[in-house]
Amino acid sequence: MTEPAYAAEILDEEEEDRRQASGAQPPRGSKAQPPPEEFEDEDPYTGPPWLKDVPGHSQSVLGVGLVAFSLVLSILPFFPSVGVLGTLLSLVGCVALVARELRRDGNAPGWVDSVPLVLMRPEIPAAFTLLLLALSVRLLSGFNLLFPIWAAGTALIAVEQYKLVIAEPDGVARDFDLRSLLRFPRVVALAGVAVCVVALFLSWGKVMADGSALPDNAPVPGGVRSVPAELRVIPTTRPSDDSLYSAGGGVASRSGWDLPLSELPLLALLSLLVLAALRTDVERPAFLRWVPVGAVSVSLLWALAGVKLAVGPIAFLLGLGAVGFHAVRHALGRDEPAEYLPPEDDPYDPDQDLETEPDSGYRG
DSSP, X not given: OOSHHHHHHHHHHHHHHHHHHHTOOOOTTSTTSOOGGGGOOSOOOOSOGGGTTSGGGOHHHHHHHHHHHHHHHTTSTTSOOOHHHXXXXXXXXXXXXXXXXXXXXXXXXXXXXXXXXXXXXXXXXXXXXXXXXHHHHHHTTSOOSHHHHHHHHHXXXXXXXXXXIISSTTSGGGGBOGGGGGSTTHHHHHHHHHHHHXXXXXXXXXXXXXXXXXXXXXXXXXXXXXXXXXXXXXXXXXXXXXXXXXXXXXXXXXXXXXXXXXXXXXXXXXXXXXXXXXXXXXXXXXXXXXXXXXXXXXXXXXXXXXXXXXXXXXXXXXXXXXXXXXXXXXXXXXXXXXXXXXXXXXXXXXXXXXXXXXXXXXXX
8 A cells, every 4th residue: 555556546446346246337547447349249351452442442553443443534535445435335334333232232322222123143253354354356456545444343353243243152153154166167257257357457448647647639749631730749859858748648557447447347246256155055035146247347347447458358358258157057047066955866767676676576
């Protein structure tokens, strides 16, 4: 009792014993009071720290944010774009995926209830992931700062959705057989689609430096009698240090991606491969057998609208011919690989019954 500190500890212990016996809480600020976090009822977050403040703690939601940021940047003139069709489909996929992730987390806000239930099916995030991968090829047409942001968002979405809706036992991957694309005749369609995609990176004609098309009535060198004399070009020596002539006179080459709606044939041909990889035992509506023909027709009309005498259109039409071969066989029901076809029934042979008939022992 001679030391104040020792006496204070004894008094606090006696007061704590009386309080525990009565069931009262210790006063705030006393030494016997536990830290405030011990009274919290909330479950602490145990996931990755970089997802702590993300809605739903989902990396797919973070990936959607990066994709949406890329779509906003694509409005600026010095950034590439995924096209009008690609932008609209990406926005719908972003809304559907965020709503699905928030509902799966259990903390969905009110606007999630207004999203149609058909967009909550597992096929939607799988198709959205495939769409983002396809549009990533579209952004590879030139060096740009938008592609790394888009690729990062696509990778975050693809990694998580592959585990959730694609590769799980009940995932959508059970309805597809990708190895069937490597067998005849489906391998012809796969090769044709690959040629068409490569052709979109090749030259599809010439345009002016400002992006406008070359005029059909451009001046031609003199010597052509059909051109009036006042429009004939006077032969002159071009200076070697003139940037206009060294750059090709303001004429630039354009690829297939520079044409309007260039993402349309890409998505159409990709849907054709998806249907080709679908297993035979999966139920499907009857009109799906004509979808490959429609995809080839749409791609052909798009190519003919911007066709020029260049290597790109020629290669695209050659690849489209191979894809059309598969589309016609698919419409006729002849596109299955040989190992997937049912065995043909052997023709009836009457002598076979006599050979296999058991001997009765009768010798007549």
